[in-house]
Amino acid sequence: MGTTQLAPGANLAALRKERGWSQAQLARSATVSVSLLSKIEIGDRALTPAVAAALGKAMGLTMAEVLGRASVTETDGVRVAELRSAIRDYDLPSNQEVHEDQIAAHLALAGEYRDRVDVARLLTLLPVLLRAATAHAYAANTAAGWMALAETYSTVYWLAARHRWMDLAELAVARQRWAVEQKPNPLGEALAARDRAGTYLNFGDCETGLTVIDRAIATAQNSLGGTERDLAVGILNLRGMTLAGRLDDKREAAREAARHIASAQAASEGLGREVDVHGLTFGPQNTLTHQLATCVDLGRPHDALALTDDLPAALAGLPPTRVAPTHINAARAQLDIGDREGALESLGTAWEVAPQMARIHPMGQEVFRVLVSLHRRSNAQLIRLAKLSGIAM
Known part of the structure; x- marks a missing residue:
């Protein structure tokens, strides 16, 4: 692989x-x-x-x-092969009888594994869930059935993108889009656009990714209303600010990021709380986590750290999938301003919250590598993280 x-x-x-x-x-x-x-x-x-x-x-x-x-064990490699096989069979539904409540239960379980970043269990579940959701979508042929299949593909995309398996990520996004198009579903189409833009992000083509986002936002604003519109527009803007923060032209990056941050904040204020929708979360807290990461990408570490003076409290209640990366981004900011001990502490927190994510997160690996280089001598925390990460000191 x-x-x-x-x-x-x-x-x-x-x-x-x-x-x-x-x-x-x-x-x-x-x-x-x-x-x-x-x-x-x-x-x-x-x-x-x-x-x-x-x-x-x-x-x-x-x-x-x-x-x-990111590397996988031999057993997980077998699971990835099974997942690829299930994706290839997207238009070959089995004859198994699957009820809607079974799919809902499996999706909820997949969501729990994803939120806890329990990659091993998620990878075991996904091939089975994908085949069952495919069979159910064809048999029921309802918007809800196809959306359940699209949500499954979105989770496949999340897993693939975290490991940088970009061929699998692109395929999952294409299948996700295909599933939501089987029945009219504006919210599902917005979420699919968010994941499609994510593939451009991972390939480093942020300009095209922003084009996808802006077009999807315009469509969502015209086709949705109320809470669904706030959710769609907000989730799309979170992806937009991340893409904007990584543009080559830093003036344009700052301008575009500010636009998406303001729009996301407005949508989150309309909700007033964190809301889960088809495996994704949006609200004031998640908006802050993305804003912090974007400030770091823009080269503004002081602005990132100034967003809150109590990061654990600001993240309270969010799943590990958001908490761990935010602490990694805080570590990046602390490293940029020369606070090595603070960066090490933040990185240690990320490992405690979601060790499987920290192990495969590229910036988590990179911040640790730099800390090892800059410290010049080991300490107990560095040794502990080295053992957990598998990165030689």
């Missing part, structure tokens, strides 16, 4: 050397400084998604390939 145990910066160095390129050649082609590239490769600076996208483009690779695919 082309997996790697290397942290992103180390993976970048390996990819460059495989091609026989010097640092000067790659830096020139990607329009980054040799000094920055050198620091990234030795671990004195973190490889950010935006820089990974630029370097990947110079080498003819996607951002996801530069960051490196």
Whole structure:
């Protein structure tokens, strides 16, 4: 499956050397400084998604390939093969009799595994759920049945994107879109557009991803009303601010990010609380987590950390899928301002909250690698995280 145990910066160095390129050649082609590239490769600076996208483009690779695919165990590899088989059979429903309440129960269970970032159990469940949801969608031929299938594909996309299995992520998004189009479903189409834009994000094509988002927002505003409109527009704007924060032109990035942040905040105020919809969460808290991450991507670590003076309280009640990445983003910001101990503490919190996510999260790996490099000597926390992550010190 082309997996790697290397942290992103180390993976970048390996990819460059495989091609026989010097640092000067790659830096020139990607329009980054040799000094920055050198620091990234030795671990004195973190490889950010935006820089990974630029370097990947110079080498003819996607951002996801530069960051490196997350590895899986042999058993999980078998489960991935079963999942791929179920996706191939998208138009070959089985004759099994499946009731709507069974699908709902399995989707709820998948949601629990996803929220807890229990990747092993989710990977075991998904092939079975996908075949059952396919059979039910064809048999029932209702908007609810097709939406349940689309939600299943959305979860497949989430799993694939977290591991940077981008071929599988793209296929899942295409099937998700196909499922929601079987019956009129404006909310489902908005959620599918959000995931489609995510594939552009992972490939480093943020401009096209924003085009997908803006078009979907306009459609949602015209076709939905009330709570459903707030949910669709809000969720799309969360993806929009992430895409905007990673644009090459930082002036345009700041302008676009501010637009999507304001729109998301307005939609979240309309809801007043966190709302779950088809496996996704939107509300004031989730908007803050995305705003914090976007500030870090924009190179504004002080703004990111100033969003709240009590991050655990601000994240209270959110699932580990949001809590762990937010602490990783806080660690990125703390590292950027020179607060190494704070970054180490935030990274440790991410590992405690969702160890399986922290293990496969590229920026979690990268921040840890840089902390090891900068500390020059080990301490108990670094040793503990090294054992958990599998990254050599």
